[in-house]
Amino acid sequence: MLDVGKIRAITIDLDDTLWPIWPTIERAEKALHQWLCDYAPMTAALFANPAALRDIRAEMTSARPDLKHDMSALRRESIRLALYRAGENPLMADTAFEVFFAERQRVTLFEDALPALQYLSARFPLVALSNGNADLRRIGLAHLFRASICAREFGVGKPDPRIFHAAAGAAETMPQDILHIGDDATLDALGALNAGMQAAWLNRSDAIWPHEQEPHIELAHLGDLSDLIP
Template identity: 30%
Template sequence: MPLDAITFDLDDTLWHNGPVMAHAEPTHYQWLAEQVDALPDAIVRPLTESFPLAEYQRIRASLMARFPLSRGDHSWIRERAMVELLLEHGLSDATAREWARAGFEQFMALRHDVSLYPEVVPMFDAWARRYRLGIITNGNVDVRRLALDHHFDVIILAGEMHAPKPDSRPFLTAVASLGTQPYRALHVGDNWEEDVLAAQRLGMHAVWIDAKNEGERELPPRVYRVTHVRELPGIVAKLDQASL
């Protein structure tokens, strides 16, 4: 049977995410510190002296341990971490929440400053005419802010549904929402465990975007390896041809 649906991961599948996060993480936190330190009733000690970036990251990790069901909801974890450190820094509850929200919005603006691989938009333009397309991500990117949402019939933010990949639920939800069966669907992602094996175990085809060039390995049935998304059309054409 031919493919009739394709789902995609986002980070490090449709763009190179390392530089995005390397910039967003310290930049938004420095912005938050500058705003808090400039408040009229600011604490004498600068925020980054009391809570350097590493401490902010530690608080996020502790929240994941304390709230395991929300460990994949990166938006909630990040904003809650800012609330907790600002409260400990001495801000009132209302002020801490106000600036945590502002800090999170600053992070999200930086988070969406991505450079799509040049092949992505033409690929979606062509495939949207033939396949039902979906997103399954553990991240918190809002594809509406990237002007990509018109390509997709379903968008699954797995962390926000408390079932981050490799949990089967986001895949099954996507397949059902796309009106197909796993064996007629293909998932594309860069993570071997969270994307490739999770989809393959359900009977889906899977393409591993080996962006880090980890090298050849024995591939399970229905799994294909490429090093860049530009190679994907060849795999899709091969799958469709094999089904004829």
């Protein structure tokens, strides 16, 4: 059971918790493809081949294990490799990636997200905790957060307890006094439990909890917290 009285800070996931990620990624990939069609047509043709694209991404992941937590760097270097393979200028990779990245920040929030963030941030320090590469400043939500901890900058991702503990440090609070909210049962909820935090599993799709250890609370909607936290 959730112990509301223990909460001194809240950490919260971003992708698929505050906004749906795949529609955002699809738009960003379309923007990237259009840019490549205009400025690097041979690379655009290569990216249009799903098998070739999978091979490039697999090769980059294998060749650069140091980037496994840095989605931005992996995508940028995959674009660079594709440009090289297509016989076009690899130096265009930075510009091409920025086209993708700018569109990736144009998220559409779930209807419950902004009201919940405003309600919670008025009561607790909020820390974003993500394995992704969302930029809260570009998205326009940075003013609601004390800090943002991401796998790309920290070097390890959820469910590793160390990144949860780093978020606790950013909130200047002990892990046991933090409620973590996220949509992924393993990365978010189980990760938070193993880090000594209270865990709220945001289950928008009515999925079945897959683990023996259970979260402190299951939410169908972020607005549910407004009823629980005075």
